[in-house]
Amino acid sequence: MKRGQRSDDVLAGLFPYGGGEVGLIDGDCHSGPLVDRSVSQLAQLLHTTVERAGAEAPEEPVWLCTIESAVDLPDPGDTEWSRIARQVLAATKVAAADGPNSCRWVALRSGPRQVHIVATLVREDGTPVPSHNLSAAAFNACQRIGNQYRATFPNGTAASREAKRIAAAAADHRKVTITREPSGSVVARGGDSLAVCLLDHAGFPYVNDWHGPRHRLPAGMPPEEQAVAISDATRMLRAARYQVDLDPVLDAGESTAPTGVLGPYRAGAELLAVTDRIGEAGTGHDLAHVLDHLLHPEHGALERLREALEAASEKVSDLDDEAFTLADRLTVAAEFVGAAEGELVGIRSELEQMSSPEPSLRPVAHAAALVKSPAAAEGRPSHGTASAPQNVPPLTGPGHTSAPRTR
Numbered sequence: 001m002k003r004g005q006r007s008d009d010v011l012a013g014l015f016p017y018g019g020g021e022v023g024l025i026d027g028d029c030h031s032g033p034l035v036d037r038s039v040s041q042l043a044q045l046l047h048t049t050v051e052r053a054g055a056e057a058p059e060e061p062v063w064l065c066t067i068e069s070a071v072d073l074p075d076p077g078d079t080e081w082s083r084i085a086r087q088v089l090a091a092t093k094v095a096a097a098d099g100p101n102s103c104r105w106v107a108l109r110s111g112p113r114q115v116h117i118v119a120t121l122v123r124e125d126g127t128p129v130p131s132h133n134l135s136a137a138a139f140n141a142c143q144r145i146g147n148q149y150r151a152t153f154p155n156g157t158a159a160s161r162e163a164k165r166i167a168a169a170a171a172d173h174r175k176v177t178i179t180r181e182p183s184g185s186v187v188a189r190g191g192d193s194l195a196v197c198l199l200d201h202a203g204f205p206y207v208n209d210w211h212g213p214r215h216r217l218p219a220g221m222p223p224e225e226q227a228v229a230i231s232d233a234t235r236m237l238r239a240a241r242y243q244v245d246l247d248p249v250l251d252a253g254e255s256t257a258p259t260g261v262l263g264p265y266r267a268g269a270e271l272l273a274v275t276d277r278i279g280e281a282g283t284g285h286d287l288a289h290v291l292d293h294l295l296h297p298e299h300g301a302l303e304r305l306r307e308a309l310e311a312a313s314e315k316v317s318d319l320d321d322e323a324f325t326l327a328d329r330l331t332v333a334a335e336f337v338g339a340a341e342g343e344l345v346g347i348r349s350e351l352e353q354m355s356s357p358e359p360s361l362r363p364v365a366h367a368a369a370l371v372k373s374p375a376a377a378e379g380r381p382s383h384g385t386a387s388a389p390q391n392v393p394p395l396t397g398p399g400h401t402s403a404p405r406t407r
C-alpha cells in the first residue's frame with residue numbers, strides 16, 4: 001500500500017507503456033461503465049473529485065493497494081478478484097457498496113496472482129476519507145479474505161498442479177537475461193513491470209518490433225557507457241531480488257559503486273556512488289539524470305526512505321502498543337522526507353533548462369567536480385566533518401562570489 005499525489009503518476013508506475021497493457025476488471029468512476037479505457041482516461045476520471053475539492057483535498061489523495069494470492073493456490077480469476085476488491089474497499093470505507101457519495105476507484109491486473117486497487121480519497125461531494133487507519137483496515141480485510149479463500153481449496157491434485165504452474169510463471173517474471181546479440185546490440189529480456197522501470201532508468205529503452213518486446217541499449221553508445229548501463233541495471237535488478245542472467249562477455253567484474261567502503265552499509269555505499277556522479281556531472285541534463293536516482297517519485301532513494309520509516313513506525317506499533325511516542329517520531333521523520341520530496345517536485349525540468357558554464361570556467365569546474373567524496377576516498381562513512389579537498393583551485397569569474405547563497 002502506498003499514497004501518491006496524482007492518479008496519472010500512480011497508473012504510469014503500474015503501466016509504463018500505455019493503455020494497451022491495462023487489465024481493467026472492475027471500478028466505479030460515477031461516469032457509466034468502464035470499458036476500453038486507456039491509462040490517461042482512467043487517470044482523468046479518478047482525479048476529477050480531487051480537482052473539484054481543490055485545497056480541501058488531502059496532500060496525497062491517491063491510494064494504491066496491491067493484493068497478491070498465495071503461490072500454492074490457483075489464481076482467483078477476474079470475477080473473484082472483483083469481489084475481493086469490493087470487499088477491501090468496503091472494509092476501508094473508501095467505497096462502501098458503490099454508494100452515490102463513495103470514492104472513485106478501479107481494479108486492474110498487470111500480472112498473475114495480483115490485483116491493483118487505485119482510488120482517490122475524495123468523495124463525490126468533495127469531503128476527504130479519513131486515512132489514519134486505512135492500511136490496518138485493508139490488511140485485516142485481506143487476511144480474512146485469504147483465510148476464507150484458502151478454506152475452499154484443500155491440497156488436492158488439481159490445486160497442486162495449478163500452484164506449480166503459477167509458481168513457475170512467477171519465477172519467470174523474476175528472471176531477467178542480459179545478452180549481446182550477433183548484431184552487436186545489448187538486449188535485456190524478461191521481468192515484470194518493476195523490472196521494466198528499473199531497466200528504463202538504467203538506460204535500456206523499451207522497443208517492440210518484429211524481433212519482439214525487449215529492452216535494448218541505443219546503437220552507437222560508447223563501450224564505456226554501455227558498461228556503466230549494464231552495471232547499473234544488474235545492480236538495481238539484483239537489489240530488487242531479481243535473478244539476473246548476465247552474459248559473461250558483458251560482465252565487467254566489480255561494480256563501479258564503492259562496495260566494501262562502508263562495510264555492511266550497502267545503501268550508504270550506493271549513495272556515495274551517486275554523490276560522486278553528481279560531482280562528475282558536466283551539464284544540467286547530466287545532473288538531472290543522476291538526481292533521478294534520489295528524487296524519482298516511485299523508485300528514488302527519498303521515496304524508499306520514506307516508505308522504510310513508515311514501515312518502521314507500523315512495526316514499532318505492532319511490537320509494543322505502548323511505544324506510541326517512538327512510533328510517532330518515526331512517522332514525523334517520514335513526513336519530513338515526504339515534505340522534502342514535495343519541495344523538489346519539478347526540479348528535473350529546471351535542471352534541463354540550465355545553461356552550460358562559460359568556456360573559461362569549464363576546466364576549473366570540471367577539476368573540482370572530479371574530486372571524490374572524502375568518505376569514499378578515506379574508506380569511512382560520510383558523517384561528521386569532512387576536510388575540504390586539497391589542490392582544487394577556487395571557482396572564480398562572473399557569477400562566483402564569496403557571499404552566501406539564499407533561496
